[in-house]
Amino acid sequence: MKKKTILVLTVMILSSLFLFAQGGSEERLTEDGRQIVTYWYYHKGNEATIQENAIARFNASQDEYFVEGFSVPDKQKYLVAMASDESPDVIALTNAEVISYQTNGLLEDMSTMGEANGFDFSIYDKPAVTANSVDGRMYAYPLTSVVIQMFYNKDLLASIGETEPPTTMEELFEMAEKATTLDADGNIDILGYPLFPLASARQELIYAFGGRWAAEDGVTPTANCEGNIKSLEMNMAFREKYGVEKVQRFVATGNTNRYTPQDIFFAGKQLFRFDGPWFANNIKQYNPDINFGVAMVPGTEADPELLGVSRYENTSLAIPVVAKEKDGAYAFISWFVTEGAKDFLLEIGSLPANNTLYDDPDLLASNEAFPSFMEALKTGNGIEAPRMDYSAEYISMVDEYLDYIYNGTMGIEDALNELQAQAEAMAD
């Protein structure tokens, strides 16, 4: 091949690679000169439309920035984009992801940015701050909250001679035993104890007994603490009474049919259900005839102040460290979690993270479960997920060991001690 041909080809390839590499670095402006800020959210379908509505409201209020929203349900793309110099300026993610991302140093320090811009941090209660903080610094501003409370079937409750929902786990257990019925084959027909959804078995059922997977500092594992053992003893007492496999079969069916017309609660086969505020809308959609009530998750006789205890989670907004338009990103986020929050929450039907909205009459009227859920938020009994740098692996291990316990493969204390030892080894 002639040297000249080789030279031309080489120059062409190198030029195209150079241009490709340079592609992401240019400043982007709208025709009217506004700085373009890119915002990636994981919502899709109707929720993506609601995100776009919020973005439109922000853009209408602005002459400096213009936000372009993108629905990116696959969050791996967040990481790939951040690694390839094509990072969005704002990302929506869960508070657990905030911790996971920041333990790898991927996010901007929002405490510092907020202090520099005079942000009023008092709009957030302690759980909201802690859930989005690493080493005492916030790396995202939470927009929505998720807490779980107790739905109950009033007719089933009446059938066992009760009129009021339980306020302690001991009362709940007693009612659950009375309400649980079996069919002719000995299979569970109505489930009294709230063993389903599965996530509650790791969280609310544990927290209600004062159990925790991490200490107050969020990073010290406490897998074998007394509260965890007490809770699991009660859970296992129920499972063993009706047969571990029978309970598991019922739970499996509940899980496969969750939020469908065959959901065990909608079918009138579940007395107590720990679920989110959206569940009230699901009931109306699938079986409006279900006579249900909402109450706070019970505490225990020993710790009645645990009433309303629940996991505390957020959808939060963060700025990747590799974002290019950080000022615009901050302007959008600080608007979204304050002025822009209420309209968004009304549309999407979520609870606020911003405590100034807890008593908002429009929000309270928007969902019949909200008053109980807002009361739960006010108790401050929200429990944030563990925040150690190996928390994703730790939670996965917790779930695995809960399986060993619930399936009867391991005893409660043996399993929790082994889990604790493994967590401590990971910490080292």
Place this chain on the structure above:
Amino acid sequence: MKKLRISRDGRNGFLFALPWIIGFLLLSLYPLIMSLYYSFTEFNFISNPEWVGLDNYKDLFGDRRFYKSLSNTCFYAFVATPILLVVALLLALIANKKFKLKGVARTVFFLPSVIPMVAATMVWIWMFDPTYGYINNFLSLFGIEGPAWLINPKTTKWALVLMGSWCTGTTMLVCLAALQDVPNSYYESADLDGANAFQKFIHITIPSVAHVLVYQAILNLINAFQYFTQVYVITTASGGNTSGASGGPENSILMYPLYLFHNAFVYQKMGKASAMAWILMVIVGLLTIVMVKLSKKATSNAGGE
């Protein structure tokens, strides 16, 4: 020294191949080499890789879940592969018979292979429901109480095998082609010798298609070590995972590629994930060598008969 001269055709050929060569160098070889390098580093996508020597490999060899994922994958590979081959061969034998609606039968046998795996897995999740699922309802017709397929760790992997045996269309097609290549004169001679159907199957059909079966076994075994989509869907889909554990109940369907994925994209341990990928490559490489040797032996034995 004699100057190397390239013909005009050679130059043109090289130019035509150049896009592929560039693609191969940039998109295959470079990532391959980089993944080997990353396997010796601590790396999370964004931060600069930090050299840690053999730490990722040491970490893996002391990791309980690494062995669990390997054992789950080996179970699937060595239990499902022969079962799927037998199912595919049986279907091919049926499809090779002369009967009415043969074309329809062939289409039905192959149809599952063209259904997207994610959609198919979602349907199977519903079919495995212990109370309302079709499988347990079918078993109940015979008075059998079906298991809680996807919640009992003892049955989860068998559920995957059952799911896999439904989708053997491609292997069935290859077996069918091999069956059609078996000369009819063999069977006619066997008929003259008074051989029954079973004897003909054992002494004519199996040896004649042995080379294809071994080849399919190698492919299926390699595929089994890359088994991901189904378990990913089951463990992440709403209603699929009947356990909070990321690898299904008691991590009983935590397959090797799924654990690799968790390390890379959930725990953001790209170095550890790269090390897992290289260990997988070594395992699959060794298995392929063994299977190829067995293949040669099997085909030479078949030829000997």
